[in-house]
Amino acid sequence: xxxxxxxxxxxxLPDSIAAEVGFEVGDAIVSINGVxxxxxxxxxxxxxxxxxxxxxxxxxxxxxxxxxxxDYDEDLGLEFASAxxxxxxxxxxxxxxxxxxxxxxxxxxxxYYKDDDYRLSFLYGSYLTLTNLPERExxxxxxxxxxxxxVSVHATEPDVRIRLLKNPRAGxxxxxxxxxQARRLQIHAQVVLCPGINDxxxxxxxxxxxxxxxxxxxxxxxxVAVVPVGLTRFRPPEDELVxxxxxxxxxxxxxxxxxxxxxxxxxxxxxxxxxxxxxxIAQEDLPDESxxxxxxxxxxGVGSIQLFIKQFMAISAQIxxxxxxxxxxxTWVVGNAVEHAFxxxxxxxxxxxxxxxxxxxxxxxxxxxxxxxTGLLTGHDLLLKLRNCDLGEGIxxxxxxxxxxxxxxxxxxxxxEVSQKxxxxxxxxxxxxxxxxxxxx
Ligand code: SF4
Numbered sequence: 001x002x003x004x005x006x007x008x009x010x011x012x013l014p015d016s017i018a019a020e021v022g023f024e025v026g027d028a029i030v031s032i033n034g035v036x037x038x039x040x041x042x043x044x045x046x047x048x049x050x051x052x053x054x055x056x057x058x059x060x061x062x063x064x065x066x067x068x069x070x071d072y073d074e075d076l077g078l079e080f081a082s083a084x085x086x087x088x089x090x091x092x093x094x095x096x097x098x099x100x101x102x103x104x105x106x107x108x109x110x111x112y113y114k115d116d117d118y119r120l121s122f123l124y125g126s127y128l129t130l131t132n133l134p135e136r137e138x139x140x141x142x143x144x145x146x147x148x149x150x151v152s153v154h155a156t157e158p159d160v161r162i163r164l165l166k167n168p169r170a171g172x173x174x175x176x177x178x179x180x181q182a183r184r185l186q187i188h189a190q191v192v193l194c195p196g197i198n199d200x201x202x203x204x205x206x207x208x209x210x211x212x213x214x215x216x217x218x219x220x221x222x223x224v225a226v227v228p229v230g231l232t233r234f235r236p237p238e239d240e241l242v243x244x245x246x247x248x249x250x251x252x253x254x255x256x257x258x259x260x261x262x263x264x265x266x267x268x269x270x271x272x273x274x275x276x277x278x279x280x281i282a283q284e285d286l287p288d289e290s291x292x293x294x295x296x297x298x299x300x301g302v303g304s305i306q307l308f309i310k311q312f313m314a315i316s317a318q319i320x321x322x323x324x325x326x327x328x329x330x331t332w333v334v335g336n337a338v339e340h341a342f343x344x345x346x347x348x349x350x351x352x353x354x355x356x357x358x359x360x361x362x363x364x365x366x367x368x369x370x371x372x373x374t375g376l377l378t379g380h381d382l383l384l385k386l387r388n389c390d391l392g393e394g395i396x397x398x399x400x401x402x403x404x405x406x407x408x409x410x411x412x413x414x415x416x417e418v419s420q421k422x423x424x425x426x427x428x429x430x431x432x433x434x435x436x437x438x439x440x441x
Contacts, residue, residue: 016077233368323353329392379413
């Protein structure tokens, strides 16, 4: 078992119970009602009580005992340095398409960590493979009802999945999903499609195997996303992977569409969705917004363009003025994959008198891609492509380009460095409302 460290506090929310009690940044929680939490899941579980006895270590290393009473479901108002107070459960696979291995060498160590941790899956929706879980962790998933989890299935046929994950322990996925089914726990599944390996009849088999769980009243598999393999110029040589071509994309779209139709009739849900990238590669229209149901795979790029457009139209109707009191010129940077789809949004912004927004739709030279989604653009790409451009009074930068919670691009270049070198302010915008508000502020 990994050693559990005290949970280091990085933020005390104002007006919270923790603020009232006098918690400070740098304090660390050792135990709650005598139990050491090993992660945020334990912490939340232990805090769901009316009476708490906390053992706390302050920044100088002194121990304090704090007793407090609260409502059962009241949050203490603390944030921590990490969601895991023990160590990360590491990946034991060697997928040839692993994005971590497709990065350039020589970056900071943390960029090469491969996690495959069910706790991050439960807390944040990251995908895991279930190839590395000892019995006690399965028991914990069952006891704490950690559901839904997000599982990288890729293929249900044992030999195909073993080949994709390069792990002899990868062939038991259907038994594992049956384990979830027997306990009425649920997963969302993803298939990273690698042409020539898990496409064609293997894709059909995988989707049908996963759909068979829909026969149950609480289906273990609630949705499936099919995502095209992403390749970069840093990938290892002779990795047996080939990129998705427009004709392969058309083939997959047609194959999945006919399954979707069948599932809608049989199960009342589309069940399997294609990532937006398929339609961009095939140069086909995106599905109608209504096809995405409640967007169960939005973080996998399934329906994200249509949802963004829908939200933009709704929010712009509410808050976009007819004119600005002071003229403003801005540059909106996006991946060239969405250039066409976002033209109506650009037109709408430029209808505001006094507002001039130009779009810079870039591909990623850094990753060696000719078509790029916005989230993969790097600081290097901005510096390379925008150096001699008139960028107006600032850059609107979708924050999907930045690492979670940091002002740093995927290539470790900081927003500040790009801003200084381009000599223009950069405004990171998370979502539609921030984008529009930044335009009119
Ligand atoms: S499971 Fe994920 S992290 Fe591990 S090798 Fe495969 S793609 Fe990489």
